[in-house]
Amino acid sequence: MRHLPLLANxxxxxxxxxxxxxxxxxxxxxxxxxxxxxxxxxxxxxxxALKAGVVVAALAGGAATTATTATTxxxxxxxxxxxxxxxxPVAPNALDAVVxxxxxxxxxxxxxxxxxxxxxxxxxxxxxxxxxxxxxxGYNCDFAALLPLDPTGRVNLLVTxxxxxxxxxxxxxxxxxxxxxxxxxxxxxxHGLSVVRVDQARDGxxxxxxxxxxxxxxxxxxxxxxxxxxxxxxxxxxxxxxxARVLGTLNNCAGxxxxxxxxxxxxxxxxxxxxxxxxxxxxxLTRYGVTGTETTRKWERFDPRFDLAREPxxxxxxxxxxxxxxxxxxxxxxxxxxxxRFKHExxxxxxxxDGRVVAYSGDDERFEYIYKFVSTGRVRKGDSKAARRxxxxxxxxxxxxVARFTGDSPAAEIDGxxxxxxxxxxxxxxxWVPLASGDRSFVPGMSAEEVYxxxxxxxxxxxxxxxxxxxxIQTHPRTGVVYCALSNNVDxxxxxxxxxxxxxxxxxxxxxxxxxxxxxxxxxxSLAFTWNLMLVCGDPASPDTYFAGYDKTRVSPISSPDNxxxxxxxxxxxxxxxxxxxxxxxxxxxxxxxSGPERGHLKAFLTVPRGAxxxxxVIGERVVTVCVQHPGEVDGASADNPASHWPDGGDxxxxxxxxxxxxxxxxxxx
Ligand code: FEO
Ligand code: CA
Ligand code: CA
Ligand code: CA
Numbered sequence: 001m002r003h004l005p006l007l008a009n010x011x012x013x014x015x016x017x018x019x020x021x022x023x024x025x026x027x028x029x030x031x032x033x034x035x036x037x038x039x040x041x042x043x044x045x046x047x048x049a050l051k052a053g054v055v056v057a058a059l060a061g062g063a064a065t066t067a068t069t070a071t072t073x074x075x076x077x078x079x080x081x082x083x084x085x086x087x088x089p090v091a092p093n094a095l096d097a098v099v100x101x102x103x104x105x106x107x108x109x110x111x112x113x114x115x116x117x118x119x120x121x122x123x124x125x126x127x128x129x130x131x132x133x134x135x136x137x138g139y140n141c142d143f144a145a146l147l148p149l150d151p152t153g154r155v156n157l158l159v160t161x162x163x164x165x166x167x168x169x170x171x172x173x174x175x176x177x178x179x180x181x182x183x184x185x186x187x188x189x190x191h192g193l194s195v196v197r198v199d200q201a202r203d204g205x206x207x208x209x210x211x212x213x214x215x216x217x218x219x220x221x222x223x224x225x226x227x228x229x230x231x232x233x234x235x236x237x238x239x240x241x242x243x244a245r246v247l248g249t250l251n252n253c254a255g256x257x258x259x260x261x262x263x264x265x266x267x268x269x270x271x272x273x274x275x276x277x278x279x280x281x282x283x284x285l286t287r288y289g290v291t292g293t294e295t296t297r298k299w300e301r302f303d304p305r306f307d308l309a310r311e312p313x314x315x316x317x318x319x320x321x322x323x324x325x326x327x328x329x330x331x332x333x334x335x336x337x338x339x340x341r342f343k344h345e346x347x348x349x350x351x352x353x354d355g356r357v358v359a360y361s362g363d364d365e366r367f368e369y370i371y372k373f374v375s376t377g378r379v380r381k382g383d384s385k386a387a388r389r390x391x392x393x394x395x396x397x398x399x400x401x402v403a404r405f406t407g408d409s410p411a412a413e414i415d416g417x418x419x420x421x422x423x424x425x426x427x428x429x430x431x432w433v434p435l436a437s438g439d440r441s442f443v444p445g446m447s448a449e450e451v452y453x454x455x456x457x458x459x460x461x462x463x464x465x466x467x468x469x470x471x472x473i474q475t476h477p478r479t480g481v482v483y484c485a486l487s488n489n490v491d492x493x494x495x496x497x498x499x500x501x502x503x504x505x506x507x508x509x510x511x512x513x514x515x516x517x518x519x520x521x522x523x524x525x526s527l528a529f530t531w532n533l534m535l536v537c538g539d540p541a542s543p544d545t546y547f548a549g550y551d552k553t554r555v556s557p558i559s560s561p562d563n564x565x566x567x568x569x570x571x572x573x574x575x576x577x578x579x580x581x582x583x584x585x586x587x588x589x590x591x592x593x594x595s596g597p598e599r600g601h602l603k604a605f606l607t608v609p610r611g612a613x614x615x616x617x618v619i620g621e622r623v624v625t626v627c628v629q630h631p632g633e634v635d636g637a638s639a640d641n642p643a644s645h646w647p648d649g650g651d652x653x654x655x656x657x658x659x660x661x662x663x664x665x666x667x668x669x670x
Contacts, residue, residue: 024272362470
């Protein structure tokens, strides 16, 4: 019962139901990173930091000063909006609804339980079965991609992850101490991914269709393990003596679309599914937050592979980036070991000038790291089957790096008293430190195989920089600048924990920041970079927030940036996962220009219903889609006492869904 004392600091004295199902209590357990990496705060010269009031005045003085609609905390655009961003921001709210700008329409595209195949039954909340769920849209959609199947863009494949299950919200009268086999098997079938054809009407509206491409991947679908750790003893189990065949994928959070048309997806909080870690007392497990005896969902009672005392290596087969070819419904998805094993939020690929590919991925936990992988092989052009087969091997051979941020810039800290940099800029330098390449390790005392399977420990040893929960990472389609959402970290600066650093400048960081990383020479293969903080999120009225120097009286409040995406004009879109951290307001999708005079002018494009998180934004020319994850997931609520009735209304149960937003006869933001 090692976590009892650690839960004592929760207001309720115990971890909330929402936290336990969502991330296995990642926020309540003590952080697994206890390594003594260089404390970034030791490296910077604090003497040059300025006091808050001075800086805020300077920032406000440098931009337009017209304050509007201060009562809502948002502002209408004054003057011409940048291309693609001509909409009136949605005001913060706590409604049990999706709210979009005036003139826009929205509709649910697909929701938990909707049939994906002609033989699948309609959803029936009170008569769920595992067999039905395996043929229906899964629970808690997070990442989404919309891939055109034809040149008109009218026929698309929608691919979504299903990150986790919230059993108390899925089953009336759910007894957490005694889940039934059927409930557990429903949960296995509700995890994973969905592929479904969606047709786009002329106005942008999306309609799901049955098609031969439709597919469910679940916690029991077979995966092939590829790359340098495939076949490793560390991955062998009694059911799989090859160490190269794994059943299922778990806790798939964000992801990415590759240039060759496949989907990458990050296995995030996999630790929470494995029981009896304490009996093993293995620091390599502890470093991943694999601790405790029983799991929240009790799967270990129904399949011994979730019991570490019986299958100590099964846990090593999760925490990878997976790749799925949605155009080949019979294909076996893969787990790419060359990208390392950690709580992968995502993986996003960029092609270098010479054809090598670079994949960025964040490890989403407090004080974890940002990684980059560079392939040895080069991308093959064209969309032939042979080209795709080749390209799907690129992430199996290359070099894995971790980011180290160096503190030789002017001190740029918000130290809890609201100190901002004098010139309104956060800027610094950094380097990519190699961990392993093929079967060669660059980490003293660890074999390459160990580096791939226990990547967090390898990164600890090379002094990687501890970040405030690295979430989604995307490169700007034109400039190549890398944008990383750093969601939050309330432990920053707590006793015994690392204090503020330049890229993580705020103690008790509830609201997160968005980091811009520019590879030297714009070359993604470079091992050196510069960086800047574009946003320090929160209430714009608070002195410890920063919106790229833009007039803060005109921006929308935002907390806990999670997913990032770009529109065709190069504007950055950010979805948030704040769990009500900003005055109890709902989460949303925000858009902000990254260049020009409007840089930093962040506006809320939509908000999601009570208890939900906004995920998986896809910004098209005529339609924006988001995943509305875990509507109604608030403490004290359950299927017996639902806090949301979205989307079906009345006294219905909330259902995680994909939502499309469009505007009749107009393009998005025009
Ligand atoms: Fe599942 Fe990092 O959010
Ligand atoms: Ca999520
Ligand atoms: Ca996420
Ligand atoms: Ca999230």
